Amino acid sequence: MDKKIVLIGAGSAAFGPPTFVDLNLSQTLAGSTITLVDIDTEKLQMVYEVLSEDNKKIGNKFNIEFTPNREKALKGADFVINSTEHGDRFELRWQDNTIPRKHGSTERMGECG
Structure with a gap:
């Protein structure tokens, strides 16, 4: 499946990595792009690096990208999972x-x- 999945709030260690693990359980989503979004660019970069390593270990099942720009990330999104706190x-x-x-x-x- 070639879908775009956007994770808003992905810089959170309690949301980004566990959600990636859940997405990995689906064979249907293999080949999808996972776009990580967070306003905390330092944490976003860190989670991106961890998930990129995890993705390599599973044979690059996903295309993983990241951006702090929510509007850019949402363009063409098929699924959006939001975990933000206001x-x-x-x-x-x-x-x-x-x-x-x-x-x-x-x-x-x-x-x-």
């Missing part, structure tokens, strides 16, 4: 718990869910 994480987590309780329910999905 605002005060702890305030938002508090809202995840308190707002459902006001309505007789509980938040069941986990953080940001």
Whole structure:
């Protein structure tokens, strides 16, 4: 499959590498381009280097590229996976718990869910 998969927030060690591992489980996606995007260019470069090495070990199953430019990355994208954080994480987590309780329910999905 020759698809373009964009990972926004890929500079996060908790998102970029684990998502690459998940994508690697799919034989259908072999041959796809994975575009890594993050505003933190230092972390983005680091994750790119790690994933490029991992990709070599699996026979260059994917074409991996990176850019801090979201607009450029999104051109021609077939799939976009976004893992970004905006605002005060702890305030938002508090809202995840308190707002459902006001309505007789509980938040069941986990953080940001």
